[in-house]
Amino acid sequence: MENAAIELSGERKISFRDRTQNFIYTFRRLEAKDWLKYFNSVTVENEREGKDTVQRIDIRSAGIALVDETLNSVEGYRVSGDMPADWKQKIHHGHKIKAADLLTDVGESSAMQSMPFSISDFEEIGLTAFWGVAENGSNVKFDGLVHRIASPNAEQRRVYMRSMSETRVAGSRSGRTIYRSSAPLLIRLYDELVQGVDGYTWQGQPLVNDVALIRANMDAYHKVAAMKQIFATPEDEMETAAAA
Amino acid sequence: MNAPSIFVPRDFEGIRQAAIELFEDSLVQREANRALDRAEGSSNRQRLEESFKSRLTLAAGYYSWVEYLMDLDGILAAGIQLPIEKLLDTEIHGLRMLRLARGEFSRRHPACGACGELNDRFAQQCSSCGVKFQRAKAA
Numbered sequence: 001m002e003n004a005a006i007e008l009s010g011e012r013k014i015s016f017r018d019r020t021q022n023f024i025y026t027f028r029r030l031e032a033k034d035w036l037k038y039f040n041s042v043t044v045e046n047e048r049e050g051k052d053t054v055q056r057i058d059i060r061s062a063g064i065a066l067v068d069e070t071l072n073s074v075e076g077y078r079v080s081g082d083m084p085a086d087w088k089q090k091i092h093h094g095h096k097i098k099a100a101d102l103l104t105d106v107g108e109s110s111a112m113q114s115m116p117f118s119i120s121d122f123e124e125i126g127l128t129a130f131w132g133v134a135e136n137g138s139n140v141k142f143d144g145l146v147h148r149i150a151s152p153n154a155e156q157r158r159v160y161m162r163s164m165s166e167t168r169v170a171g172s173r174s175g176r177t178i179y180r181s182s183a184p185l186l187i188r189l190y191d192e193l194v195q196g197v198d199g200y201t202w203q204g205q206p207l208v209n210d211v212a213l214i215r216a217n218m219d220a221y222h223k224v225a226a227m228k229q230i231f232a233t234p235e236d237e238m239e240t241a242a243a244a
Numbered sequence: 245m246n247a248p249s250i251f252v253p254r255d256f257e258g259i260r261q262a263a264i265e266l267f268e269d270s271l272v273q274r275e276a277n278r279a280l281d282r283a284e285g286s287s288n289r290q291r292l293e294e295s296f297k298s299r300l301t302l303a304a305g306y307y308s309w310v311e312y313l314m315d316l317d318g319i320l321a322a323g324i325q326l327p328i329e330k331l332l333d334t335e336i337h338g339l340r341m342l343r344l345a346r347g348e349f350s351r352r353h354p355a356c357g358a359c360g361e362l363n364d365r366f367a368q369q370c371s372s373c374g375v376k377f378q379r380a381k382a383a
Contacts, residue, residue, distance in 0.1 A: 046304055053304065155330065158316070162335070165312035167305030168249040173258050177305035178249060 005201045006131045006142055008217050011072060013133040014102040018095065022137050023076035025099050030070055032187065035220035038066045039183035047176040063100025064093070071099075102130050102139065106225040111144045122150045122195050125226045145199040147226040149190070156189055160231055183224045190223035191215045193230075252305045253334035256341050259313070262306035263345035269299055271353060271362055275371065313338045 008029075015024045041062035046055040068088055077091075084090060109126025117123075127145040134140050152160070163185045170176040196209040202217045252258065276296035283289045300307065317339055320326065353362040361372035369376045 048303070154324075158319070161312055161315065162332075165308045167252050167308065169252055169255075169303040169305050170249045173250065173255070173261075173302050173306065175249075175303055177303045177308075179305075 004140075004142065005199050005206060006129065006145065006219075007201050007204070008207075008219060009203045012103075012131060014099055014130060015133045015137055015139055016095070016098050016102065018092075018098075021076055023074065023095060024133055024137070025067075025071060026073045026075075027067075027070045027103070028072050030066075030103070030219065030221070032220040034066060034070055035224070036184060036187075037069075038062050038221075039181040039224070041065055042181060044179040045170075045176045046179075048174070059104075060097055060100070063104065064096045066103065067096045067099050104221060105130055106221060108229060109144045109146075112146075122148045123230060124148055125229045127222060127225055129222065142199060145197070145222070147197050147222070148195040149226060149230055150193040150195055152189065152193060152230065156192070157231075160185060160189065183220075186224045186227035187220055190218075190227050193227075194218075194223075252303075252309045253332075253338060255306075256337055258302065258306055259310060259338055260341040260345045260348075262302050262310045263313075263342050264349055265300050265302065266307060266310055267345065267349040272296060272299060278372070309338070310342065313342050317342055 010029060012027045012030065013024055014027075015022060017023070039062075043058045043061075044055070045057075046053055048054075071088060074087075074091065106127055106129045109128050112124070112126025115124070115126070125147045126143075127147065128141060128143045129145060130139040130141055132140040160182070163180075163182050166180065168178045168180070170178055194211060194214050196211070197207050197214055197218065200207045200214075200218065202213055205213075207214050207218070250258070273296070276293075279292055279296075280289065283292050286292075313335070316335060320339075352365055354365055355362055356370040356373060356375060356377075358375040359370060359373040361370055363371055363377075367377060
């Protein structure tokens with residue numbers, strides 16, 4: 001996949017199989033407002049139950065709403081006669097969940113995991129994502145999508161910590177803690193801190209160091225994923241290693 | 245219908261309570277660690293472990309906000325200047341609640357004059373160094 005890059009303008013396709021059938025979903029461009037609506041619909045709550053704390057995360061409802069709102073067309077379904085006007089409501093529920101999972105399947109690049117951390121004015125974050133469908137019908141996976149992000153200053157870190165600590169509690173003071181999405185802040189911080197990217201084009205033009213173009217057109221989900229890595233602590237990995 | 249929810253940074257009484265509980269809890273944890281060290285290898289260590297329960301009663305959101313305020317308080321205490329317009333009123337009032345809670349906790353747990361360990365205000369002797377406390381007699 002040398003020289004391949006994600007084209008951010010225009011439609012976005014994903015594909016999946018169920019039983020022996022292939023399906024291709026075509027979405028309109030997912031704008032920042034679509035992703036903000038998605039992030040604001042994700043619910044993360046925790047509640048004490050006896051000695052334990054139970055965390056509940058609902059991303060499925062938000063994912064289904066995103067698919068309903070942005071899906072332009074589908075291929076692979078048998079239709080008798082014309083496509084009904086309410087075709088989106090008739091799509092298999094599990095297929096919408098699968099489609100949302102693929103749209104949001106953005107991870108840390110395997111190539112970057114072995115990269116040493118360096119002391120510099122910016123960090124390089126590597127992401128993976130599924131974007132587009134190959135001629136054989138399979139999803140195209142991009143690895144090594146690079147975001148060069150300046151190190152946040154103390155004030156930006158403080159504002160992030162504040163945002164992560166501001167919660168609501170349902171019912172009484174000992175009720176459920178409801179966490180709000182930090183995505184709007186992460187998107188804002190990304191726009192403040194981004195220095196450049198590799199692996200993305202806008203209308204055929206590589207974004208590279210065109211910060212204004214990156215701010216305006218980078219996929220908001222990728223902005224959030226990159227910033228989450230900027231603020232990530234290695235605790236999780238240490239805990240995983242200890243538990244293994 | 246969804247139950248009404250409390251925006252934690254605006255629940256100042258809840259913040260004060262959460263801060264006191266966190267201070268009390270850290271004291272209990274410190275005492276627990278000392279007792280567990282003393283009971284190393286003893287058969288009743290597990291029973292002892294179970295007897296030191298966390299006393300936190302509020303939703304997790306209160307403690308995460310108080311921990312954020314403690315960090316902010318630490319930044320300010322270190323002499324780092326933050327322009328007042330950068331702070332939200334919830335942070336300013338939250339810091340006041342933290343200070344009130346700290347004062348209340350200090351009154352409940354005066355420091356031992358000999359070793360500095362915090363004790364219960366009615367304690368007869370220091371839980372750490374064992375020094376006997378003298379009480380001022382009422383005139």
